Amino acid sequence: MSPLTDEELKAKVHDGYIVESVEEMTEGYRKSLVVQLTVQADTELMSAPAYWMAARHAPSANTQVSAHAIIQDELAHANIAYRLLEDLGESKEHLVYGREPHEFKHPYGFDQPLDNWAELVVATGFFDRAGITLLSDVHEHTSYGPLKRALIKIGMEENFHLRHGEVWMKRLTEAGGEAREMVQRAVDWMFPMTLEWFGLPDDRKRHSGQLDYKLKGLSNDQLRQVWMASTVPLCERLGLNIPAHYDSATERYVQDYPFPCRYDALEKRWFFDEGEITWESVFERWKARGPMNEIYVEAFRRSRGQVSKWLGAA
Amino acid sequence: MKVPVLNSRRLPDVIAAAAAAHVSGGRDLWTDPLLSPPSDQTEATWKVLGEVLDPEIPISVVELGLVYGVACSVGIAEIELTFTATACPCMDFIREDIRDRLMQESWIDEVEIHEVWSPPWTNDRITDEGREKLRRLGVGVG
Numbered sequence: 001m002s003p004l005t006d007e008e009l010k011a012k013v014h015d016g017y018i019v020e021s022v023e024e025m026t027e028g029y030r031k032s033l034v035v036q037l038t039v040q041a042d043t044e045l046m047s048a049p050a051y052w053m054a055a056r057h058a059p060s061a062n063t064q065v066s067a068h069a070i071i072q073d074e075l076a077h078a079n080i081a082y083r084l085l086e087d088l089g090e091s092k093e094h095l096v097y098g099r100e101p102h103e104f105k106h107p108y109g110f111d112q113p114l115d116n117w118a119e120l121v122v123a124t125g126f127f128d129r130a131g132i133t134l135l136s137d138v139h140e141h142t143s144y145g146p147l148k149r150a151l152i153k154i155g156m157e158e159n160f161h162l163r164h165g166e167v168w169m170k171r172l173t174e175a176g177g178e179a180r181e182m183v184q185r186a187v188d189w190m191f192p193m194t195l196e197w198f199g200l201p202d203d204r205k206r207h208s209g210q211l212d213y214k215l216k217g218l219s220n221d222q223l224r225q226v227w228m229a230s231t232v233p234l235c236e237r238l239g240l241n242i243p244a245h246y247d248s249a250t251e252r253y254v255q256d257y258p259f260p261c262r263y264d265a266l267e268k269r270w271f272f273d274e275g276e277i278t279w280e281s282v283f284e285r286w287k288a289r290g291p292m293n294e295i296y297v298e299a300f301r302r303s304r305g306q307v308s309k310w311l312g313a314a
Numbered sequence: 315m316k317v318p319v320l321n322s323r324r325l326p327d328v329i330a331a332a333a334a335a336h337v338s339g340g341r342d343l344w345t346d347p348l349l350s351p352p353s354d355q356t357e358a359t360w361k362v363l364g365e366v367l368d369p370e371i372p373i374s375v376v377e378l379g380l381v382y383g384v385a386c387s388v389g390i391a392e393i394e395l396t397f398t399a400t401a402c403p404c405m406d407f408i409r410e411d412i413r414d415r416l417m418q419e420s421w422i423d424e425v426e427i428h429e430v431w432s433p434p435w436t437n438d439r440i441t442d443e444g445r446e447k448l449r450r451l452g453v454g455v456g
Contacts, residue, residue, distance in 0.1 A: 062406065069403030129336060136335045152452045155335075160370045162336065163407055222329060229325055229333035251324045 002026045013143035013214040020145045022088055032209035033144060034088055035105075036216070040138075041081030041095070042106040043131065047074045047123075049296040050110050054120035066164060070124060073157045080150050087146065097304050101297040102289050107197040109190070111290025112265065118172055118182035119190075125165025126187075126194045126231065132158045133227045134198075134216075141217030166234060173238045187240050189268040191231075195244075196260060198224045200279055228253035243272070265291050343367070344415055351421035355386035362419060363393070366411045369404045373447045375412065379439025382430050389423035391416050394430045 002009055006028045019025060025033070051071050058064035082092040091098070109127055114120050135158065139151035172179040199205075202221040210216045218226065228244055232253055235242045243256040258276035263269070263285065325333070344365050352358035363384065364376045375381055375395075383394035393412060397405055409427055416425045437455055440448070448455050 065401050066403040066406070132336060133332070137332065149452065156370050156372075156451075160404060160407075163369050167407065167410070218328070218332065222332075225325070225329045226332040226336075229323075229329055230336035233323075246323050248323070251326065252329075 002029070010212050010214075017143065018145045018148070019143050025088075028209065029213045030088055032213050032215055033147075034085065034090060036138075036210055037081050037085050037088070037147070038090075038095070039105045040135070041078050041085065042104045043110065044074045044078035044081060045096070045300070046104065046106040046110040046296055047071075047127065048078070049299050050112070050114050050292065051120060051123065054114035054116065054123070057117040057120070059117060067120065070161050070164060073161065077154050077157070080154065084146055084150065097301055099297075101294040102287070104289075104293070104297065108286045108290055109193045109197055111293045111296075112189075112193070112268065113292050116182060117168075118179070119186045121165050121168035121172065122183060122186035122190050123165070124161045125169050125234070126190045127197075128158055128161040128165060129231060130194050130197055130227055132162060133223055137218045137223060137226075138216050141214060143214040169234070169238060169240075173240065183238075184240055187235065187242060189263075189270065191235075191242050191244070192257065192259075192261070192270050193263075194227065194231075195224055195255065196282065198227070201259075204279060225253055341411070341414075344418070347418045347420060355389075355391075355421065356384055358419075359384050359386040359391050359393075359416065359422075362415060363412065366408075366415050369407045369411070371448065371453065372451070373440075373444045375408060377441045377444030377447065379435060379441060379444070380408070386422070389421060390426065391422050391424070392426045392428065394428050396430045396435045398435050400431070 001022075002024050004012065004026065006026045009026050009029055013019065019029070022030060048071050051067065051074065055064055055067035055071065058067050082090075082095055085095065086092050114123055132155065135151055136155060139148060139155060142148050142151075169183055172183045199220045202219045205220060211219070232242060232244055232246065244253055245256060246252075247254045257270070257272040258274075260277055260279060260282045262271040262274050262277050262281075264271070348358065360376065360381075363381055364374045366375050367373065368375060368378050368380075371378070378398075380396055380398070381393060382396055383392075385392045395408075395412070397408070402408075412427060413425045416422050440455055445455055
Protein backbone atom coordinates (compact mmCIF):
# COMPACT_ATOMS: atom_id res chain seq x y z
CA MET A 1 0.00 0.00 0.00
CA SER A 2 1.18 3.50 -0.82
CA PRO A 3 2.97 5.47 1.90
CA LEU A 4 1.21 8.54 0.48
CA THR A 5 -2.12 9.92 1.64
CA ASP A 6 -5.01 10.06 -0.80
CA GLU A 7 -4.52 13.79 -1.31
CA GLU A 8 -0.81 13.39 -1.98
CA LEU A 9 -1.41 10.64 -4.53
CA LYS A 10 -4.11 12.70 -6.28
CA ALA A 11 -1.71 15.64 -6.59
CA LYS A 12 1.08 13.36 -7.81
CA VAL A 13 -0.96 11.72 -10.60
CA HIS A 14 -2.26 15.10 -11.73
CA ASP A 15 1.40 16.10 -12.06
CA GLY A 16 1.81 13.28 -14.58
CA TYR A 17 2.97 10.44 -12.34
CA ILE A 18 2.08 6.97 -13.67
CA VAL A 19 1.15 4.29 -11.15
CA GLU A 20 2.55 0.86 -12.05
CA SER A 21 1.63 -1.45 -9.20
CA VAL A 22 -0.78 -2.00 -6.35
CA GLU A 23 1.99 -1.15 -3.86
CA GLU A 24 1.86 2.46 -5.05
CA MET A 25 -1.91 2.80 -4.62
CA THR A 26 -3.94 4.12 -1.75
CA GLU A 27 -7.01 2.06 -0.89
CA GLY A 28 -9.20 4.80 -2.39
CA TYR A 29 -7.28 4.67 -5.68
CA ARG A 30 -7.42 0.88 -5.79
CA LYS A 31 -11.17 0.84 -5.15
CA SER A 32 -11.90 3.41 -7.86
CA LEU A 33 -9.76 1.50 -10.33
CA VAL A 34 -11.50 -1.79 -9.43
CA VAL A 35 -14.90 -0.22 -10.13
CA GLN A 36 -13.71 1.24 -13.44
CA LEU A 37 -12.12 -2.00 -14.63
CA THR A 38 -15.10 -4.08 -13.53
CA VAL A 39 -17.47 -1.94 -15.59
CA GLN A 40 -15.07 -2.17 -18.54
CA ALA A 41 -14.65 -5.95 -18.26
CA ASP A 42 -18.34 -6.66 -17.71
CA THR A 43 -19.30 -4.48 -20.67
CA GLU A 44 -16.95 -6.34 -23.01
CA LEU A 45 -18.08 -9.71 -21.63
CA MET A 46 -21.83 -9.07 -21.91
CA SER A 47 -21.56 -7.67 -25.41
CA ALA A 48 -20.47 -11.14 -26.55
CA PRO A 49 -23.71 -13.09 -25.95
CA ALA A 50 -25.75 -10.08 -27.10
CA TYR A 51 -23.83 -9.93 -30.39
CA TRP A 52 -23.77 -13.70 -30.75
CA MET A 53 -27.56 -13.97 -30.65
CA ALA A 54 -27.80 -11.43 -33.47
CA ALA A 55 -24.89 -12.88 -35.48
CA ARG A 56 -27.08 -15.91 -36.19
CA HIS A 57 -28.97 -13.61 -38.55
CA ALA A 58 -25.84 -12.75 -40.59
CA PRO A 59 -26.72 -12.55 -44.30
CA SER A 60 -23.83 -14.79 -45.42
CA ALA A 61 -21.05 -17.04 -44.13
CA ASN A 62 -18.46 -14.33 -44.73
CA THR A 63 -20.39 -11.69 -42.81
CA GLN A 64 -20.90 -14.15 -39.99
CA VAL A 65 -17.12 -14.62 -39.84
CA SER A 66 -16.77 -10.84 -39.36
CA ALA A 67 -19.40 -10.84 -36.63
CA HIS A 68 -17.75 -13.76 -34.85
CA ALA A 69 -14.38 -12.02 -35.08
CA ILE A 70 -15.93 -9.06 -33.26
CA ILE A 71 -17.34 -11.35 -30.57
CA GLN A 72 -13.96 -13.02 -30.15
CA ASP A 73 -12.33 -9.58 -29.77
CA GLU A 74 -14.84 -8.59 -27.10
CA LEU A 75 -14.14 -11.73 -25.08
CA ALA A 76 -10.40 -11.09 -25.35
CA HIS A 77 -10.91 -7.48 -24.20
CA ALA A 78 -12.94 -8.73 -21.24
CA ASN A 79 -10.12 -11.14 -20.41
CA ILE A 80 -7.56 -8.32 -20.48
CA ALA A 81 -9.59 -6.23 -18.05
CA TYR A 82 -10.31 -9.17 -15.68
CA ARG A 83 -6.61 -10.06 -15.84
CA LEU A 84 -5.73 -6.50 -14.77
CA LEU A 85 -8.21 -6.87 -11.91
CA GLU A 86 -6.26 -9.90 -10.68
CA ASP A 87 -3.22 -7.65 -10.18
CA LEU A 88 -5.41 -5.60 -7.86
CA GLY A 89 -6.28 -8.63 -5.75
CA GLU A 90 -9.59 -9.59 -7.39
CA SER A 91 -10.47 -13.09 -8.61
CA LYS A 92 -11.23 -13.48 -12.30
CA GLU A 93 -12.88 -16.81 -11.60
CA HIS A 94 -15.27 -15.22 -9.14
CA LEU A 95 -15.93 -12.16 -11.27
CA VAL A 96 -16.90 -14.18 -14.34
CA TYR A 97 -18.57 -17.23 -12.81
CA GLY A 98 -19.26 -16.48 -9.16
CA ARG A 99 -21.44 -13.40 -9.28
CA GLU A 100 -25.20 -13.23 -9.45
CA PRO A 101 -26.60 -11.75 -12.68
CA HIS A 102 -27.64 -8.48 -11.01
CA GLU A 103 -24.12 -7.96 -9.63
CA PHE A 104 -22.61 -7.34 -13.07
CA LYS A 105 -21.88 -3.69 -13.84
CA HIS A 106 -22.25 -3.42 -17.62
CA PRO A 107 -24.58 -0.80 -19.09
CA TYR A 108 -28.28 -1.55 -19.34
CA GLY A 109 -28.07 -1.53 -23.16
CA PHE A 110 -26.36 -4.92 -23.13
CA ASP A 111 -29.24 -6.45 -21.19
CA GLN A 112 -31.44 -6.04 -24.24
CA PRO A 113 -31.87 -8.76 -26.85
CA LEU A 114 -30.47 -7.95 -30.30
CA ASP A 115 -33.04 -9.51 -32.56
CA ASN A 116 -31.75 -9.10 -36.08
CA TRP A 117 -28.77 -8.15 -38.25
CA ALA A 118 -29.78 -4.46 -38.34
CA GLU A 119 -29.69 -4.34 -34.54
CA LEU A 120 -26.25 -5.93 -34.52
CA VAL A 121 -24.80 -3.43 -36.97
CA VAL A 122 -26.32 -0.43 -35.17
CA ALA A 123 -24.94 -1.88 -31.93
CA THR A 124 -21.44 -2.02 -33.43
CA GLY A 125 -21.98 1.47 -34.85
CA PHE A 126 -23.37 2.98 -31.62
CA PHE A 127 -22.38 0.86 -28.62
CA ASP A 128 -18.85 0.10 -29.80
CA ARG A 129 -18.45 3.79 -30.59
CA ALA A 130 -19.45 4.55 -27.00
CA GLY A 131 -16.84 2.01 -25.93
CA ILE A 132 -14.21 3.78 -28.04
CA THR A 133 -15.32 7.16 -26.67
CA LEU A 134 -14.90 5.98 -23.10
CA LEU A 135 -11.77 3.89 -23.57
CA SER A 136 -9.86 6.40 -25.75
CA ASP A 137 -10.40 8.92 -22.98
CA VAL A 138 -9.08 6.43 -20.42
CA HIS A 139 -6.14 5.57 -22.70
CA GLU A 140 -5.20 9.22 -23.06
CA HIS A 141 -5.63 10.26 -19.44
CA THR A 142 -5.30 7.27 -17.13
CA SER A 143 -2.64 7.38 -14.43
CA TYR A 144 -2.50 3.55 -14.35
CA GLY A 145 0.32 2.36 -16.64
CA PRO A 146 -0.72 -1.28 -17.23
CA LEU A 147 -4.20 -0.20 -18.37
CA LYS A 148 -2.82 2.52 -20.62
CA ARG A 149 -0.66 -0.04 -22.44
CA ALA A 150 -3.40 -2.67 -22.66
CA LEU A 151 -5.73 -0.18 -24.32
CA ILE A 152 -3.53 0.19 -27.41
CA LYS A 153 -4.58 -3.19 -28.83
CA ILE A 154 -8.16 -2.80 -27.60
CA GLY A 155 -8.50 0.58 -29.32
CA MET A 156 -7.33 -0.74 -32.68
CA GLU A 157 -9.72 -3.66 -32.58
CA GLU A 158 -12.65 -1.51 -31.51
CA ASN A 159 -12.04 0.66 -34.56
CA PHE A 160 -12.69 -2.35 -36.77
CA HIS A 161 -15.99 -2.91 -34.95
CA LEU A 162 -16.92 0.70 -35.56
CA ARG A 163 -16.06 0.32 -39.22
CA HIS A 164 -18.25 -2.77 -39.37
CA GLY A 165 -21.15 -0.81 -37.92
CA GLU A 166 -20.71 2.16 -40.24
CA VAL A 167 -20.31 0.12 -43.42
CA TRP A 168 -23.32 -2.06 -42.68
CA MET A 169 -25.52 0.84 -41.61
CA LYS A 170 -24.67 2.41 -44.96
CA ARG A 171 -25.36 -0.78 -46.92
CA LEU A 172 -28.72 -1.40 -45.27
CA THR A 173 -29.94 2.18 -45.50
CA GLU A 174 -28.90 2.36 -49.16
CA ALA A 175 -30.77 -0.89 -49.85
CA GLY A 176 -33.93 0.98 -48.80
CA GLY A 177 -37.30 -0.59 -48.09
CA GLU A 178 -37.53 -2.98 -45.21
CA ALA A 179 -33.76 -2.99 -44.61
CA ARG A 180 -33.75 0.78 -44.06
CA GLU A 181 -36.81 0.56 -41.80
CA MET A 182 -35.10 -2.07 -39.66
CA VAL A 183 -32.07 0.19 -39.22
CA GLN A 184 -34.32 3.12 -38.32
CA ARG A 185 -36.16 1.02 -35.73
CA ALA A 186 -32.84 -0.04 -34.19
CA VAL A 187 -31.62 3.58 -34.17
CA ASP A 188 -34.86 4.69 -32.48
CA TRP A 189 -34.16 2.68 -29.34
CA MET A 190 -30.37 2.51 -29.42
CA PHE A 191 -29.61 6.22 -29.86
CA PRO A 192 -31.20 7.31 -26.55
CA MET A 193 -29.93 4.07 -24.95
CA THR A 194 -26.33 4.99 -25.73
CA LEU A 195 -26.68 8.58 -24.53
CA GLU A 196 -28.11 7.31 -21.24
CA TRP A 197 -25.10 4.97 -20.92
CA PHE A 198 -22.77 7.95 -20.25
CA GLY A 199 -24.61 8.51 -16.97
CA LEU A 200 -25.60 11.47 -14.85
CA PRO A 201 -25.29 14.96 -16.30
CA ASP A 202 -22.36 16.97 -14.88
CA ASP A 203 -24.57 19.29 -12.83
CA ARG A 204 -25.99 16.25 -10.99
CA LYS A 205 -22.84 14.17 -10.83
CA ARG A 206 -21.70 13.18 -7.41
CA HIS A 207 -18.04 13.57 -6.64
CA SER A 208 -16.02 11.40 -9.00
CA GLY A 209 -13.04 9.44 -7.72
CA GLN A 210 -12.20 8.50 -11.29
CA LEU A 211 -11.48 12.13 -12.19
CA ASP A 212 -9.68 12.84 -8.90
CA TYR A 213 -7.35 9.87 -9.30
CA LYS A 214 -6.98 10.67 -13.00
CA LEU A 215 -8.42 7.38 -14.15
CA LYS A 216 -10.23 9.27 -16.90
CA GLY A 217 -10.13 12.79 -18.31
CA LEU A 218 -13.47 13.93 -19.66
CA SER A 219 -16.76 14.38 -17.78
CA ASN A 220 -19.97 12.51 -18.61
CA ASP A 221 -21.43 15.43 -20.56
CA GLN A 222 -18.20 15.92 -22.50
CA LEU A 223 -18.15 12.22 -23.41
CA ARG A 224 -21.78 12.45 -24.55
CA GLN A 225 -20.75 15.36 -26.80
CA VAL A 226 -17.84 13.37 -28.25
CA TRP A 227 -20.13 10.47 -29.09
CA MET A 228 -22.73 12.74 -30.73
CA ALA A 229 -20.03 14.64 -32.64
CA SER A 230 -19.44 11.59 -34.81
CA THR A 231 -22.75 9.73 -34.50
CA VAL A 232 -25.08 12.61 -35.41
CA PRO A 233 -23.27 13.48 -38.70
CA LEU A 234 -23.15 9.77 -39.60
CA CYS A 235 -26.91 9.38 -39.15
CA GLU A 236 -27.64 12.63 -40.97
CA ARG A 237 -25.54 11.46 -43.90
CA LEU A 238 -27.44 8.17 -44.03
CA GLY A 239 -30.79 9.97 -43.82
CA LEU A 240 -31.70 8.39 -40.49
CA ASN A 241 -33.92 10.25 -38.05
CA ILE A 242 -32.34 10.92 -34.69
CA PRO A 243 -33.58 12.95 -31.72
CA ALA A 244 -30.56 15.30 -31.58
CA HIS A 245 -29.11 18.19 -33.57
CA TYR A 246 -26.16 20.57 -33.70
CA ASP A 247 -26.79 24.00 -32.22
CA SER A 248 -24.49 26.56 -33.81
CA ALA A 249 -25.25 29.24 -31.20
CA THR A 250 -23.88 27.17 -28.35
CA GLU A 251 -21.51 25.08 -30.51
CA ARG A 252 -22.71 21.83 -29.09
CA TYR A 253 -25.02 18.93 -29.81
CA VAL A 254 -28.44 19.05 -28.21
CA GLN A 255 -30.84 16.21 -27.44
CA ASP A 256 -34.38 16.83 -28.74
CA TYR A 257 -36.22 14.79 -26.14
CA PRO A 258 -36.73 14.78 -22.40
CA PHE A 259 -33.57 13.40 -20.82
CA PRO A 260 -33.79 11.06 -19.06
CA CYS A 261 -37.07 9.48 -20.02
CA ARG A 262 -39.06 6.28 -19.57
CA TYR A 263 -38.13 3.15 -21.50
CA ASP A 264 -40.14 -0.01 -22.02
CA ALA A 265 -37.75 -2.94 -22.46
CA LEU A 266 -40.31 -5.36 -23.89
CA GLU A 267 -41.47 -2.91 -26.53
CA LYS A 268 -37.93 -1.48 -26.96
CA ARG A 269 -39.47 1.96 -26.92
CA TRP A 270 -38.82 5.35 -25.31
CA PHE A 271 -41.74 7.48 -24.17
CA PHE A 272 -40.68 10.99 -25.19
CA ASP A 273 -44.22 12.31 -24.82
CA GLU A 274 -44.35 11.47 -21.11
CA GLY A 275 -41.70 14.07 -20.32
CA GLU A 276 -38.61 13.99 -18.16
CA ILE A 277 -38.33 11.42 -15.38
CA THR A 278 -35.93 11.41 -12.43
CA TRP A 279 -32.46 9.86 -12.56
CA GLU A 280 -33.47 7.88 -9.46
CA SER A 281 -36.03 5.99 -11.53
CA VAL A 282 -33.39 5.38 -14.21
CA PHE A 283 -31.09 3.91 -11.54
CA GLU A 284 -33.95 1.68 -10.41
CA ARG A 285 -34.39 0.35 -13.95
CA TRP A 286 -30.63 -0.18 -14.29
CA LYS A 287 -30.45 -1.93 -10.93
CA ALA A 288 -33.31 -4.27 -11.80
CA ARG A 289 -31.36 -5.08 -14.97
CA GLY A 290 -32.88 -5.82 -18.37
CA PRO A 291 -34.63 -8.79 -19.96
CA MET A 292 -31.55 -10.79 -21.07
CA ASN A 293 -29.37 -10.31 -17.98
CA GLU A 294 -29.98 -13.69 -16.35
CA ILE A 295 -29.97 -15.56 -19.66
CA TYR A 296 -26.57 -14.15 -20.66
CA VAL A 297 -24.96 -14.80 -17.27
CA GLU A 298 -26.40 -18.31 -17.26
CA ALA A 299 -24.89 -18.90 -20.72
CA PHE A 300 -21.42 -18.12 -19.35
CA ARG A 301 -21.90 -20.40 -16.36
CA ARG A 302 -23.01 -23.23 -18.62
CA SER A 303 -20.04 -22.71 -20.92
CA ARG A 304 -17.68 -23.00 -17.95
CA GLY A 305 -18.92 -26.55 -17.32
CA GLN A 306 -18.59 -27.43 -20.98
CA VAL A 307 -15.06 -26.07 -21.27
CA SER A 308 -13.95 -27.96 -18.13
CA LYS A 309 -15.39 -31.12 -19.64
CA TRP A 310 -13.49 -30.63 -22.92
CA LEU A 311 -10.29 -29.91 -21.04
CA GLY A 312 -10.83 -32.94 -18.80
CA ALA A 313 -11.34 -35.17 -21.82
CA ALA A 314 -8.19 -33.92 -23.54
CA MET B 315 -16.46 5.53 -45.91
CA LYS B 316 -15.29 8.77 -44.42
CA VAL B 317 -17.44 10.05 -41.62
CA PRO B 318 -17.49 13.82 -41.61
CA VAL B 319 -16.87 14.18 -37.92
CA LEU B 320 -16.41 17.89 -37.92
CA ASN B 321 -18.04 19.16 -41.13
CA SER B 322 -18.18 22.90 -40.73
CA ARG B 323 -19.41 22.61 -37.18
CA ARG B 324 -17.48 24.33 -34.49
CA LEU B 325 -16.94 22.34 -31.33
CA PRO B 326 -14.83 22.89 -28.24
CA ASP B 327 -11.26 21.72 -29.02
CA VAL B 328 -11.33 18.94 -26.47
CA ILE B 329 -14.52 17.46 -27.98
CA ALA B 330 -13.35 17.79 -31.59
CA ALA B 331 -9.98 16.18 -30.82
CA ALA B 332 -11.58 13.23 -29.04
CA ALA B 333 -14.20 12.72 -31.77
CA ALA B 334 -11.49 12.65 -34.45
CA ALA B 335 -10.47 9.24 -33.08
CA HIS B 336 -13.79 7.86 -34.38
CA VAL B 337 -12.87 8.09 -38.05
CA SER B 338 -12.43 4.47 -38.97
CA GLY B 339 -10.42 2.98 -41.78
CA GLY B 340 -8.06 5.92 -42.19
CA ARG B 341 -9.91 7.48 -45.12
CA ASP B 342 -9.27 10.90 -43.67
CA LEU B 343 -5.62 10.35 -44.60
CA TRP B 344 -6.27 9.89 -48.31
CA THR B 345 -4.68 12.60 -50.44
CA ASP B 346 -6.45 14.29 -53.34
CA PRO B 347 -6.42 12.45 -56.69
CA LEU B 348 -3.75 13.35 -59.26
CA LEU B 349 -4.75 16.17 -61.60
CA SER B 350 -3.43 14.48 -64.74
CA PRO B 351 -2.59 10.88 -65.68
CA PRO B 352 0.86 9.80 -64.50
CA SER B 353 3.50 8.65 -66.98
CA ASP B 354 3.87 5.34 -65.13
CA GLN B 355 0.42 4.16 -64.09
CA THR B 356 1.67 1.02 -62.36
CA GLU B 357 4.05 2.98 -60.17
CA ALA B 358 1.34 5.53 -59.40
CA THR B 359 -1.05 2.71 -58.45
CA TRP B 360 1.48 1.34 -55.96
CA LYS B 361 1.78 4.80 -54.46
CA VAL B 362 -1.97 5.22 -54.12
CA LEU B 363 -2.29 1.78 -52.51
CA GLY B 364 0.20 3.03 -49.94
CA GLU B 365 -2.60 5.24 -48.59
CA VAL B 366 -5.01 2.37 -48.02
CA LEU B 367 -4.71 1.34 -44.39
CA ASP B 368 -5.53 -2.00 -42.84
CA PRO B 369 -8.91 -1.64 -41.08
CA GLU B 370 -7.42 -2.60 -37.71
CA ILE B 371 -3.78 -1.61 -37.66
CA PRO B 372 -2.89 1.83 -39.02
CA ILE B 373 -0.28 0.66 -41.52
CA SER B 374 -0.96 0.36 -45.24
CA VAL B 375 -1.90 -2.81 -47.10
CA VAL B 376 1.41 -2.44 -48.98
CA GLU B 377 3.42 -2.18 -45.75
CA LEU B 378 1.52 -5.15 -44.38
CA GLY B 379 2.62 -7.13 -47.44
CA LEU B 380 -0.87 -7.93 -48.74
CA VAL B 381 -0.19 -6.69 -52.27
CA TYR B 382 1.62 -9.33 -54.35
CA GLY B 383 1.53 -7.50 -57.64
CA VAL B 384 0.21 -4.44 -59.47
CA ALA B 385 -0.25 -3.76 -63.16
CA CYS B 386 -1.98 -0.73 -64.56
CA SER B 387 -2.34 0.41 -68.13
CA VAL B 388 -5.09 1.97 -70.24
CA GLY B 389 -7.06 2.74 -67.11
CA ILE B 390 -7.36 -0.81 -65.82
CA ALA B 391 -5.72 -1.44 -62.46
CA GLU B 392 -5.08 -5.09 -61.67
CA ILE B 393 -4.13 -5.91 -58.11
CA GLU B 394 -2.91 -9.25 -56.83
CA LEU B 395 -4.04 -9.29 -53.25
CA THR B 396 -3.79 -11.72 -50.38
CA PHE B 397 -5.09 -11.62 -46.82
CA THR B 398 -3.45 -12.54 -43.54
CA ALA B 399 -5.86 -15.46 -43.14
CA THR B 400 -8.48 -17.24 -45.25
CA ALA B 401 -11.10 -16.30 -42.65
CA CYS B 402 -9.91 -12.71 -42.33
CA PRO B 403 -12.93 -10.78 -41.03
CA CYS B 404 -11.81 -7.60 -42.79
CA MET B 405 -11.62 -8.90 -46.40
CA ASP B 406 -14.69 -6.99 -47.45
CA PHE B 407 -13.45 -3.71 -46.02
CA ILE B 408 -9.98 -4.06 -47.53
CA ARG B 409 -11.38 -4.79 -51.00
CA GLU B 410 -13.79 -1.88 -50.68
CA ASP B 411 -11.10 0.56 -49.51
CA ILE B 412 -8.74 -0.40 -52.34
CA ARG B 413 -11.47 -0.04 -54.93
CA ASP B 414 -12.77 3.26 -53.54
CA ARG B 415 -9.33 4.86 -53.29
CA LEU B 416 -8.22 3.79 -56.75
CA MET B 417 -11.50 4.81 -58.36
CA GLN B 418 -10.96 8.35 -57.09
CA GLU B 419 -8.21 8.66 -59.70
CA SER B 420 -9.50 10.04 -63.00
CA TRP B 421 -7.09 7.84 -65.00
CA ILE B 422 -8.38 4.61 -63.48
CA ASP B 423 -11.63 3.33 -64.99
CA GLU B 424 -11.63 -0.17 -63.66
CA VAL B 425 -10.19 -2.03 -60.70
CA GLU B 426 -9.68 -5.78 -60.88
CA ILE B 427 -8.70 -7.48 -57.65
CA HIS B 428 -7.31 -10.97 -58.03
CA GLU B 429 -7.08 -12.90 -54.80
CA VAL B 430 -3.88 -14.86 -54.36
CA TRP B 431 -3.29 -17.47 -51.67
CA SER B 432 0.07 -18.76 -52.77
CA PRO B 433 2.53 -18.17 -51.27
CA PRO B 434 0.55 -17.72 -48.05
CA TRP B 435 1.03 -14.49 -46.12
CA THR B 436 3.37 -14.60 -43.12
CA ASN B 437 4.85 -11.96 -40.80
CA ASP B 438 7.94 -11.91 -43.00
CA ARG B 439 6.01 -10.04 -45.66
CA ILE B 440 5.66 -6.91 -43.52
CA THR B 441 8.02 -4.25 -44.91
CA ASP B 442 10.70 -2.54 -42.82
CA GLU B 443 8.65 0.67 -42.76
CA GLY B 444 5.64 -1.34 -41.61
CA ARG B 445 7.69 -2.96 -38.86
CA GLU B 446 9.00 0.37 -37.68
CA LYS B 447 5.45 1.82 -37.52
CA LEU B 448 4.18 -1.22 -35.64
CA ARG B 449 7.06 -0.97 -33.18
CA ARG B 450 6.18 2.66 -32.51
CA LEU B 451 2.53 1.66 -31.96
CA GLY B 452 3.63 -0.89 -29.40
CA VAL B 453 2.78 -3.92 -31.54
CA GLY B 454 5.41 -6.65 -31.58
CA VAL B 455 6.17 -8.52 -34.81
CA GLY B 456 7.81 -11.90 -34.27
